[in-house]
Amino acid sequence: MGTQRTITDAVRAVYDKTHWFTDKEAWGLFRFFAFGEAVGWTMLITAITYRALGLPQAPSVIYVAGRLHGMFFIMYFIFVLLTARSMKWPGWKVGLGLIMGVAPYTSLVFEQMMAYMRRKHPVYVEPPINIE
Numbered sequence: 001m002g003t004q005r006t007i008t009d010a011v012r013a014v015y016d017k018t019h020w021f022t023d024k025e026a027w028g029l030f031r032f033f034a035f036g037e038a039v040g041w042t043m044l045i046t047a048i049t050y051r052a053l054g055l056p057q058a059p060s061v062i063y064v065a066g067r068l069h070g071m072f073f074i075m076y077f078i079f080v081l082l083t084a085r086s087m088k089w090p091g092w093k094v095g096l097g098l099i100m101g102v103a104p105y106t107s108l109v110f111e112q113m114m115a116y117m118r119r120k121h122p123v124y125v126e127p128p129i130n131i132e
Contacts, residue, residue: 026086040072
């Protein structure tokens, strides 16, 4: 039981140190990468369709689209984690945001859910101080 508490405390300490943005800045970054992740899905699905139609240079198109999609996908996950603290998201929102990044276009659904929650329950976060 003592080890569990130590791990929880360590995770909480790291989470508390990720307050690098104001709420508005964090929201803008999160939205940018949520839309970017959807663009990555669009590129990948388009490339797969391109290959299915037997169009020229399909392997190159798949390679480029796959790489870009992967980059957008990873950046979405990173920025959910980096901005969550600045938006005062509890663990369930962070977890849901990460899960919603897996299926095509669900990052947009999650972004709309969070936008609704922000309008319904506005949050003000003090600007970070003493960033080390």
